[in-house]
Amino acid sequence: MTWTYEFPRPALTVDCVVFGLDEPELKVLLIRRDLKPFRGKWALPGGFVHVDETLEDAARRELREETGVEQLYLEQLYTYGDVDRDPRERVVTVAYYALVKLSDHRVVAATDARDADWFGVHDLPQLAFDHARILDAAYHRLQNKLRYEPIGFELLPKKFTLRQLQRLYEVILDRTLDKRNFRKKILSTGVLQELDEMETNVAHRAARLYRFNQKHYRDMVKRGIHFEI
């Protein structure tokens, strides 16, 4: 079966930049292409948008199919429509970026016959198409977003220590932060819930565990209160 239109139509795809925190590094999930253009090169997971699914659905489906990743924070990044970004034909791609808890997805690569792997954001291979540019934009967006939205928690396990959280900010923002100032600021936002639990299996004093208080954050948003770090 084929589909016919009066005018030529660009192909429409989605591509995803999936970030995961593999302390002490921020990593990105890439797949190795097994098809014609850029065969063997690494690329962002992604694929065609079906005519009966939303863009976000397409992104989630492709991620599941190609990498097995399922529970994730997903947000649209930008749409890339340069005429020659794909050598075969006109392809417009809606890029998304995603944050996953690596604690849940450590063995992603095994899920599919597809060759998938995590790469440090500062240690990337050559990428197919304009994916390097997309990845770069996603990383910058993540850096900005982190400062005024509480999305870092999407990269950590449900329960975490303040030290883990600070390291996350340091790794993503690519600079060191003052411990006391960081703790004061993050606690003052009120989005952290102190738990009655402590870290275990560490060879030093155990730190208290916290979790992200999503309910409280949504309340803040309703009341027009801004998160900022």
Next chain:
Amino acid sequence: MTWTYEFPRPALTVDCVVFGLDEPELKVLLIRRDLKPFRGKWALPGGFVHVDETLEDAARRELREETGVEQLYLEQLYTYGDVDRDPRERVVTVAYYALVKLSDHRVVAATDARDADWFGVHDLPQLAFDHARILDAAYHRLQNKLRYEPIGFELLPKKFTLRQLQRLYEVILDRTLDKRNFRKKILSTGVLQELDEMETNVAHRAARLYRFNQKHYRDMVKRGIHFEI
């Protein structure tokens, strides 16, 4: 001539939210639909992306064709891909927002047989498709962007007074600002070039004219210095 594909493809369009400052109000440029769905309703200017033009080129072309607007600041906003956002068929639209100097485009409506007009952002008619949602997102984006990028100047004539600039910020941010604090802050950013000219034809003390110093701003960006108001 027709075009045939192995799988069905969504149609791809661009839509533009064009802002203009018509003191003392922020206005948006809309066109009245003369075609089937939502006929007679107002809608954002836009149309199909040709297979040999970039998304931004498509946006500029549609604006020129439908409204005659040409010199403008244009930036991608978001891509809307809900399955049923167009009752006829699957249409994915890449939304842009634009800022124009109304001083240059006051008589836009006359440019085309098409019915086009400016509407106050707080006094909009019912819009076709999901355009109300797009417009809303564009307005919020503009409000945010205004605070950390010097884009307000795109809405003013080349030479303007501090009062005009302050009113622009007030109109877009929808709150009053303190005159002295505003002047201090905006002047301290260094992006304004003081001219040796004064306002004319006003029934009161004439104010000094300024212009946006683009060169200086680009230098700031290179040096990593942030604009913020």
Next chain:
DNA sequence: TCCACTTAGTGTAGAATAAACACTAACAGG
């Protein structure tokens, strides 16, 4: 010519926020 009206243009003090900085406490392991 002077009076009324309108907007231009300017500084300061107090409050809030951000930045810099160092030590003791707790725990594990040898």
Next chain:
DNA sequence: CCTGTTAGTGTTTATTCTACACTAAGTGGA
């Protein structure tokens, strides 16, 4: 019990933000 490692905590200073009111300059009309 000693060593090593991280947890956890306050204060001072600098910077930034906020609130606030008067004089100067020009037009237009009485």
